[in-house]
Amino acid sequence: QKEVEQNSGPLSVPEGAIASLNCTYSDRGSQSFFWYRQYSGKSPELIMFIYSNGDKEDGRFTAQLNKASQYVSLLIRDSQPSDSATYLCAVNRDDKIIFGKGTRLHILP
């Protein structure tokens, strides 16, 4: 089983709709969770982090963590074409940051 799993996509979402990105992880001991955005040809950029069960909101972004089910998700409200990118889920396991392969998101104008 892969340590951090994401659907590679592409996920196509109409402009203005909610984009929902999901990530599951295998190690129950994982402590903290991160979402990075990577535009084509650019480096990853941290957009959200979450340490506790529940929801964390920052502007149009909401991260959701469910440690019992070992999944973390990212919701993007009012999706914009500028949100089109690859979103990488990352997990802190014993101070090693393990990344998923990423989900390509395409916002349809």
Add this chain to the structure above:
Amino acid sequence: ETGVTQTPRHLVMGMTNKKSLKCEQHLGHNAMYWYKQSAKKPLELMFVYNFKEQTENNSVPSRFSPECPNSSHLFLHLHTLQPEDSALYLCASSQDYYSENTGELFFGEGSRLTVL
């Protein structure tokens, strides 16, 4: 200069060459990292330096040799590479290592390496 800067941005080398990648961070962070990004693969952690001491070597072949002279600079020395080593090499920094916020990484723009 701000953030994390990497040079060169692009590098083409033969299998017998020796070259180096350079990374500099201007954020006052204590930890620096080398990651490898290949197509259709997750980011792979290669090395971690915390307060310029190596804390992680993620089973990286010896043809990759890191150097961290101080907390702001990180090098990756390359020699006798293989074509499968062609990838984007990303440098990153974080405020601390061994802490809850270790995953709050700031990445450089990367060095695109092609090995012929």
